[in-house]
């Protein structure tokens with residue numbers, strides 16, 4: 001498979017190593033210094049584009065892929081206010097798009113655990129829920145995209161929670177996501193339910209970026225030749 005990498009930072013380089021190890025060819029490595037490679041005649045040489053850039057650039061890059069008729073995998077976080085518009089454009093232009101706040105198999109299993117635990121807690125208001133996410137200091141967005149996905153699952157399931165917030169709160173209707181930046185943390189997410197009697201805590205700790213990169217390559221292999229809007233639940237049949 002021919003892959004265009006949009007973004008050649010920590011994730012772009014980790015994806016390159018996994019993709020080449022699986023026999024794929026990287027036809028373009030597109031970075032902030034090579035915007036000309038985002039043009040249609042270059043992008044269209046790829047079977048799939050994999051986009052890991054910045055919250056400010058992801059939207060524009062995805063639309064460039066649609067214009068070039070190239071299926072696009074996007075892992076960039078912090079731009080989701082524009083997600084409804086991207087989905088509408090994808091359908092209108094008959095393109096293929098797959099976004100995940102986290103591509104690792106472990107986190108996608110963790111999402112299922114989190115959803116089920118929150119459902120069970122829906123009838124146990126004596127537990128107070130708190131979330132913590134820990135990432136490296138170069139991370140641009142807070143809270144992490146993964147933490148937002150986890151928080152949305154909890155807010156959907158707990159009748160007492162109406163919204164998540166990223167600063168300490170005394171409002172019981174708000175779920176506090178605490179963001180910590182500590183090097184070299186690739187990504188840790190902790191969800192704790194506390195009651196006067198006991199605590200239940202679930203934790204996912206990434207030991208490196210390998211899981212994110214491998215999941216993105218698996219998603220690209222899966223998306224090749226398809227049309228529509230997909231998630232990792234489709235890829236992993238969860």
Ligand SMILES: NC(=O)C1=CN([C@@H]2O[C@H](COP(=O)(O)OP(=O)(O)OC[C@H]3O[C@@H](n4cnc5c(N)ncnc54)[C@H](O)[C@@H]3O)[C@@H](O)[C@H]2O)C=CC1
Pocket residue numbers: 006007008009010011012030031032033052053054055057061074075076077078100101102103104212
């Ligand atoms: N969904 C997931 O599983 C994961 C998502 N991420 C997200 O991926 C994004 C990138 O993360 P890292 O690689 O760690 O960041 P990074 O800072 O190491 O790399 C970002 C790269 O994007 C490039 N870039 C900036 N503007 C660009 C543009 N207009 N076109 C092309 N390239 C451009 C930069 O030059 C840089 O090389 C972040 O939003 C991060 O939160 C990170 C890990 C896993």
Ligand SMILES: O=C(O)C1=N[C@H](C(=O)O)C[C@H](O)C1
Pocket residue numbers: 077101102135139140143144145146147186187188212
């Ligand atoms: O920026 C990162 O590094 C990561 N970003 C993603 C997020 O915001 O959830 C996924 C992973 O946690 C690493």
